[in-house]
Amino acid sequence: LSLCLVMDLSHLNDAERRQLEGLFEKKQMQDFIELYNGLTKRCFDQCVNDFTSRTVSGKESRCISYCVDKFFKASQRLGQRFAEHQETTGSGGPQ
Amino acid sequence: LSLCLVMDLSHLNDAERRQLEGLFEKKQMQDFIELYNGLTKRCFDQCVNDFTSRTVSGKESRCISYCVDKFFKASQRLGQRFAEHQETTGSGGPQ
Amino acid sequence: LSLCLVMDLSHLNDAERRQLEGLFEKKQMQDFIELYNGLTKRCFDQCVNDFTSRTVSGKESRCISYCVDKFFKASQRLGQRFAEHQETTGSGGPQ
Amino acid sequence: TTHSSMDALSSKQRIMAQEAELDALTGMFNNLLTGCQNKCLSTNHHDGELTKSESVCLDRCAAKYFDIHERIGEKLQDMQKAQMQMNSTMQQ
Amino acid sequence: TTHSSMDALSSKQRIMAQEAELDALTGMFNNLLTGCQNKCLSTNHHDGELTKSESVCLDRCAAKYFDIHERIGEKLQDMQKAQMQMNSTMQQ
Amino acid sequence: TTHSSMDALSSKQRIMAQEAELDALTGMFNNLLTGCQNKCLSTNHHDGELTKSESVCLDRCAAKYFDIHERIGEKLQDMQKAQMQMNSTMQQ
Numbered sequence: 278l279s280l281c282l283v284m285d286l287s288h289l290n291d292a293e294r295r296q297l298e299g300l301f302e303k304k305q306m307q308d309f310i311e312l313y314n315g316l317t318k319r320c321f322d323q324c325v326n327d328f329t330s331r332t333v334s335g336k337e338s339r340c341i342s343y344c345v346d347k348f349f350k351a352s353q354r355l356g357q358r359f360a361e362h363q364e365t366t367g368s369g370g371p372q
Numbered sequence: 373l374s375l376c377l378v379m380d381l382s383h384l385n386d387a388e389r390r391q392l393e394g395l396f397e398k399k400q401m402q403d404f405i406e407l408y409n410g411l412t413k414r415c416f417d418q419c420v421n422d423f424t425s426r427t428v429s430g431k432e433s434r435c436i437s438y439c440v441d442k443f444f445k446a447s448q449r450l451g452q453r454f455a456e457h458q459e460t461t462g463s464g465g466p467q
Numbered sequence: 468l469s470l471c472l473v474m475d476l477s478h479l480n481d482a483e484r485r486q487l488e489g490l491f492e493k494k495q496m497q498d499f500i501e502l503y504n505g506l507t508k509r510c511f512d513q514c515v516n517d518f519t520s521r522t523v524s525g526k527e528s529r530c531i532s533y534c535v536d537k538f539f540k541a542s543q544r545l546g547q548r549f550a551e552h553q554e555t556t557g558s559g560g561p562q
Numbered sequence: 563t564t565h566s567s568m569d570a571l572s573s574k575q576r577i578m579a580q581e582a583e584l585d586a587l588t589g590m591f592n593n594l595l596t597g598c599q600n601k602c603l604s605t606n607h608h609d610g611e612l613t614k615s616e617s618v619c620l621d622r623c624a625a626k627y628f629d630i631h632e633r634i635g636e637k638l639q640d641m642q643k644a645q646m647q648m649n650s651t652m653q654q
Numbered sequence: 655t656t657h658s659s660m661d662a663l664s665s666k667q668r669i670m671a672q673e674a675e676l677d678a679l680t681g682m683f684n685n686l687l688t689g690c691q692n693k694c695l696s697t698n699h700h701d702g703e704l705t706k707s708e709s710v711c712l713d714r715c716a717a718k719y720f721d722i723h724e725r726i727g728e729k730l731q732d733m734q735k736a737q738m739q740m741n742s743t744m745q746q
Numbered sequence: 747t748t749h750s751s752m753d754a755l756s757s758k759q760r761i762m763a764q765e766a767e768l769d770a771l772t773g774m775f776n777n778l779l780t781g782c783q784n785k786c787l788s789t790n791h792h793d794g795e796l797t798k799s800e801s802v803c804l805d806r807c808a809a810k811y812f813d814i815h816e817r818i819g820e821k822l823q824d825m826q827k828a829q830m831q832m833n834s835t836m837q838q
Binding site: 307316341 | 577582583586589590593596597601602618619622623625626627629630631633634635637638640641642
């Protein structure tokens, strides 16, 4: 969610950085939307498989809640590993 | 295919609405392309599994036709449920 | 990777073609990024399933290398079939 | 409440917000389509009609999807607020 | 027929149409790649070469994919025309 | 080496390169999330906590992912260079 903080922008001047900030803001919005829809998709797929009723059951509801919690804990952990990796390899990736 | 009709645009002025229309037109084109490619992928995956010939068999051809028909009937039904849901919850979703 | 070469641009004038070239350049960058991430995802999914160690094993390493090679050989072959198909059907696809 | 918060935004931001809403709706609808078709439709196509049980399944699937989408949305908004507060604290 | 219909468009619209065509081709090609690789390539990689049967499978898979892509395209165009007529009726 | 090559670019190109880098990082991170969560997390949710073995698996999965991502990146760059040389030969 904050990949922008990971990037090395020291070679840009102030005007370029301001322009990028607007772009980053838009991307963060898109990332949030994708996160939201992707998380719903993931947990819905894993937790809801009974269509004899149109009401979410207690069991499904708990599963969803655990699925979301686990997703964020796993994302946070992988995010830390990712940040550590970026620090050791510099700006990383092909340019 | 017509999610734009579902959205509440009453808080925008005329100039803003015109600008959005251009944007919507472009998105509708992209949505159509995604629909086309996604539908081909879905029905191809489900119906074509025999590669002893390079010609689509009668059985495969019927399967594709049924798959497309069912896709649109299901989409229409889910679209109705979606529209009903949007009406009851207002513009819905996080802003 | 060079779908732009497949398209028929004879109905555009020089200015339009120059504008498209800038657009194509951006898309090629995005395509390269998607190819890179998609290929990593594909071969990682197929080759790495042992998490008793944090080091990539010799077996995994060979699998990755073969997976990448095969991906490119298959892509090249399918790319040839695609180009042949585009030639026979003209610019193809809905407009 | 949506409209009053919208009034404070510039024209450009309002268009961007509307575009984001359309993207969010499109993404949600596409996931609903894929998810409920995968869960409810037989992949063994004998004809092009939806069976009665497929139709009922789609309706229930949609109802459950909307419910869960909303719950997760509320959870995300809480987390986002918490993160924004943390960010604004860090920027000071 | 494509060119004559193109001539009636503005420069901006022609660029947009060309961009849409590139997006359509890219999407189609990516689906062809993924679909036919999934159907034809062994995931048990013993070396980096395509076997003879994998190569033949890829060729046949591509031929079938193009055929089906076209059929579905024709069906979609018919439906799109019908919907556009419906829309223009509704707008009147 | 990155910065010296960056200096030769125009402002617009530098922004585009930075945007491409963000897209690349975002795509890589999303694939890491999906891939390692699929490989390491049980889908049988008994509570909202990561187990010890899930946490260890995520760490190892990430380490392997970074390694393989880099290897494939190097291979791709070699191939891209070869293709660019081929393209420049063809354009002459």
